[in-house]
Amino acid sequence: MIEQMNKSLDFLRDKYGFPQGNISAGQEFFMLKDADGSTYELLPYRIERRFSELKKMIDSNTLEDVSTLRFAKFTSGITMKKLLAEQLDLAEFIAGSPIIRGFASGDGENVCNVIVRFANSISASIECGTKLPANATVLDRHEIIARRGVGCDRGVDTQIPQHSIYLWNDEGKQEYTDVDTELFGLPDEVIWNVRAACALLKEPVLKKLWHEAASRSLKLAEAAIASARTNTPVTTGEF
Amino acid sequence: MKPVKIAMMGMTHGHTRKYYQTLIENQKLDWVASCAQDEEAKKVYELYQTGVPCYLDPEAMLAEHPEIxxxxxxxxxxxxxxDMEFCAKRGIHILSMKIPTFDMDEYDAMIEMVDKAGIICQIELEMHYNPVVKRLQKLITDGKLGKLLSVQATNITLSPVWAFPWQGSPEASYGKRVQLSADDHRFRGGALCDHPHIFDLIRWLTGSSFESVFAQAAPNLRRELEVEDMVLAAGKMQDGTAFLFDPSWSRLEERLKVPGPGWELFPKRMEVNLTITGEKGMIQCDCFGPNVYHNGAPNDRYTVQYTYFDEWIGLIDEFVDCIRNHKQPKINLKWHRETIACMNGCYESIRSGQAVKLG
Structure with missing residues (x-):
């Protein structure tokens, strides 16, 4: 996968004139190593188009006076800590504010339900689970509820993610959602990490921000798991 | 590779603004100038603040930028x-909008002009660079459906006429004033003229040519228009594949002068969906979905906010590749002629009330 990522990154660097850099696997995140040898965490969900568009809804005042975020993600093959870190950082990114308090329920390993409050007083609920069968499509939903408008990455009256193409034939039912012509055919994980690396190479100011956010997200995840185990809220100081 | 020095002309087409980001960001291009058809088009262009100078006279633009x-x-x-004649005479390569012309004599003159000048002329049919269409083509080429039996497709949008008035003018859109039929006093030049994509796609998906087509115009949703806004077409390809197309302006709109948020009344302002049946199976395909959704500003209506509109990247990449490496674009004037002929066939069918033989 790393080889695939770097081949794609080289293609885009050449095309758009981005500086030298390559991707490697880190402990919790894929990392970008830049020309001077420094490494930075990649936060691919921060540049995934549906999340950029959701954030844009807030930043452009399409949604006004946000009250609550309702996030959910159920998957497999990932630790609860990593899953929570991703969703908690995404929540801070979209809310545009740091989390100041959190409470969680669940075993902290297979399931974890989190309620948080941000410094700007927005609330969020985050439902996470890692028990989806390995071959099942990830189930997720990200909803923003505001005094003016609701934004969501799932359509009204749909409980599960939709796809661009559904194919039925003798091999059964298959689903496809392709979002990137330049990186056509690659797995989503490769596409979004390569795009994240491009974002860092194009806008170096993001490197420090993402590094700090990655570190903070892991602390937030650990705090949420601790809250679930102790049945006690955690506050800013504990992050 | 040396960047291609590129310019834009006209600036009145609905797709104009979609090029700006690609022309600025693609390292293989150097966007040096634009030339608007009139002051009004120049004013709209300047709203986008591209930083690229805009002229009102093509000769003046070329005098300032002979490197184009x-x-x-x-x-x-x-x-x-x-516009093509202007470029061809000067050996300037052309990226043409999706309808070069509906006049087939003029169309053949364009082919001759381009051939004689030895320039690249690529037609803008951006669906070919859509990743969902790419997957669709791959699945069919890989034989997942077997021989195709039927293709149903929509290319339905809101009407752009309030922002781009020429699209409601029979002369400017169709090229002349032709009544739809003896008892239908509307004119050619409406929704059908705006939607060639599905007529083109079926040729790619089947590898076949049109055999015949039947079309029918419905009562207009917009009574003010003198061109058709609702139309259906059905027919057969030479390989036997049946088709049913809806190329209508069936989604109503706010009558904005400049496209922007709140343009749509129906949540999804533009859709290209296909249902394809083959001997081995079926496909349902939404070329512009899924997306994200909201009911916020400016009109508090449930709205699709698109998450992918990057077709112009691939389109421009191919154009540059063809110029620098002397290749023929996939969608060139000669290829596209049959698509335009079929669209004219639809109008002829509306006139006669009969299926029109094309093959």
Whole structure:
């Protein structure tokens, strides 16, 4: 996968004139190593188009006076800590504010339900689970509820993610959602990490921000798991 | 590779603004100038603050920028021949909008002009660079459906006429004033003229040519228009594949002068969906979905906010590749002729009330 990522990154660097850099696997995140040898965490969900568009809804005042975020993600093959870190950082990114308090329920390993409050007083609920069968499509939903408008990455009256193409034939039912012509055919994980690396190479100011956010997200995840185990809220100081 | 010095002309086509980001960001291009058809088009262009100078006279633009190698002709359909002639005479490569012309004699003259000048002329049919279409083509080529039996497709949108008035003018859109039929006093030049994509796609998906087509115009949703806004077409390809197309302006709109948030009344302002049946299976395909959704500002209506509109990246990449490496674009004037002929066949069918033989 790393080889695939770097081949794609080289293609885009050449095309758009981005500086030298390559991707490697880190402990919790894929990392970008830049020309001077420094490494930075990649936060691919921060540049995934549906999340950029959701954030844009807030930043452009399409949604006004946000009250609550309702996030959910159920998957497999990932630790609860990593899953929570991703969703908690995404929540801070979209809310545009740091989390100041959190409470969680669940075993902290297979399931974890989190309620948080941000410094700007927005609330969020985050439902996470890692028990989806390995071959099942990830189930997720990200909803923003505001005094003016609701934004969501799932359509009204749909409980599960939709796809661009559904194919039925003798091999059964298959689903496809392709979002990137330049990186056509690659797995989503490769596409979004390569795009994240491009974002860092194009806008170096993001490197420090993402590094700090990655570190903070892991602390937030650990705090949420601790809250679930102790049945006690955690506050800013504990992050 | 040396960047291609490129310009835009006309600036009145609905797709004009979609090029700006690609022309600025692609390292293989150097966007040096634009030339608007009139003051009004120039004013709208300047709202986007591209930083690229805009002229009102193509000769003046070329005098200032003799280095221009290629032009995106982003003008009304009835301006295309004149604009192409301007470029061809000067050996400037052309990226043409989706309808070069509906006049088949003029169309053949364009082919001759381009051949004689030895320039690249690529037609803008951006669906070919859509990743969902790419997957669709791959699945069919890989034989997942077997021999195709039927293709149903929509290319339905809101009507752009309030922002781009030429699209409601029979002369500017269709090239002349032709009544739909003896008892239908509307004119050719409406929704059908705006939606060639599905007529083109079926040729790619089947590898076949049109055999015949039948079309019918419905009562207009917009009574003010003198061109058709609702139309259906059905027919057969030479390989036997049946088709049913809906190329209508069936989604109502706010009558904005400049496209922007709140343009749509129906949540999804533009859709290209296909249902394909083959001997081995079926496909349902939404070329512009899934997306994200909201009911916020400016109109508090449930709205699709699109998450992918990057077709112009691939389209421009191919154009540059063809110029620098002397290749023929996939969608060139000669290839596209049959698509235009079928669209004319639809109008002829509306006139006669009969299926029109094409093959």
């Amino acid at each position: 190698e290629a032009v995106v002709i982003a003008s009304a359909n009835d301006q295309h021949f004149k």
